[in-house]
Amino acid sequence: MSDSLALSRTLPQATKARKADPTDEPALVKAILIGVALLFFALFLVLPLASVFVTALGKGFAAYWDGLTNDDALSAIRLTVLIAVIAVPLNLVFGVAASWAIARFDFKGKSVLTTLIDLPFSVSPVIAGLTFLLIFGRQGPIWDFLDAHNLKIVFALPGLVLATVFVTFPFVARELIPLMQAQGSEEEEAARVLGASGWQVFTRVTLPKIKWGLLYGVILCNARAMGEFGAVSVVSGHIRGETNTLPLHVEIEYNDYHTVGAFAAASILALLALATLALKLWAERKLAQDKAARREDAVQA
């Protein structure tokens, strides 16, 4: 047993008996672990991803193109983009405001507020959709008012946007809060002392510091906004060409046994997912570079 001590380096006969690094696994164990990991990875991640594109193109490119460019699919794409264009900026502004309040000031109840901001992540998407149906739906408390003024919230664009805002609510804030907390507020305070206005402090000092973190949050927020299914499904009413987003279009085509149409729409969403992953990696790298540069500055100072 004890022949594997560090001392053994000085004893030539012991080194021959045991060359292996004691903090490493034997090559066979390594190979098996890598094999198991890769098999699991292939089975659950690579195979589904490949299957999207293979099935979408299974009946040839013409059928694929037709599945993408028919009126229903196009209007679903337009609606999905429109919802993201409204919902993402809303949560972006909120995320910046919330992280300014939380990371730059000390007040009571801060941890409660931070937990509440994360709350939508632990609510089932179906329940998120349900909440808006309960408020604005036919049995809701303000239905008579909405009906009298001919305002449509659920089964229309406003409901879809609300449900999307709910499920993507924490993305920007939860990226920015820890980032801004780690950066501290000395630079902002210095700018303030030197006579900068609040808005100048934010745009000239804070924004350059947090831009990559902000971008990271926006990328994740946008991916979820365009891909949300459960919450949107509950408030959509599934009106073809009107309240169908792309993920809902996938469902309808699939249930109608239009396999190519369903997978063609799915392939667009899968490409969006891949683009998201690539952009996310890029933002992560920029964020790490920024952090390293700031650390260097701090050391020099």
Place this chain on the structure above:
Amino acid sequence: MSTALFPLWRKPSALPGFGLTMGYTVAYLSLVVLVPLLMVFIKASSLDWASFVTAVSSPRVLASYRLTFGLSLAAAILNAVFGFILAWVLVRYTFPGKRFVDALIDLPFALPTSVAGIVLAAIYAPNGWVGRWFEPLGIKIAFTPLGIFVALTFIGLPFVVRTLQPVLEEFEREQEEAAACLGATRWQTLRHVIFPAVLPALLTGFALAFARAVGEYGSVIFIAGNIPMVSEITSLLIVTKLEQFDYAGAAALAVVMLMISFVLLLLINTLQWWLQRRHSGRRASGA
């Protein structure tokens, strides 16, 4: 004007904008999240106690709880095991395509759930890429509870890997060397030195995967078959009640699910707090 007096509940600061940003944060949070969630409780309370109990504990509902929580637990356990191996392999070993594997781990976060649903249903169907190998063995995956298990494993996969990776990366190799010097075998080092250090992170990842699986809807409904009492998850049951315009019944089920989610959230936060405290405690006392 705002610099005249600071309220007792916050410390003075040289920076402006607290009132504006705080006010906006609280107002937006209340309007978009808190009031809507409160509405679920208000609607559920429109039921009297007896009908509430019936709504949340009829045999069909109880069967859906068993299915949802049982399979979420099973999927989270599978993810804990394979997530550990994946994180270990990604942190410790080098192999071709490692960066590609690392980047693609987050796919279940980025892929819309309806896409995941139809794709998994297609692959695990009796004539699908994977399903056809199980068909001769008499094992059906898609359109059975086993299919739900597959979908829940898929969507929970990144959680364990992503919570374990940073902890494994920061783990000091010196501790393993010390264990080896003291005569521990590699297995003993793994069991008594490495595993206890990463256990909180593993549990956090497990809890996150479990919480996500419990509320999952999109990826499951395509592969589940959705047979009442057999393969019907609780989220689907809420949707079914909504389609029958039983809003109060749906709200009652949502209240039960929300309460369970809150308990899970509390558990995850406690775990993370424990993780941080242990981590910083070790830093302070060690080295």
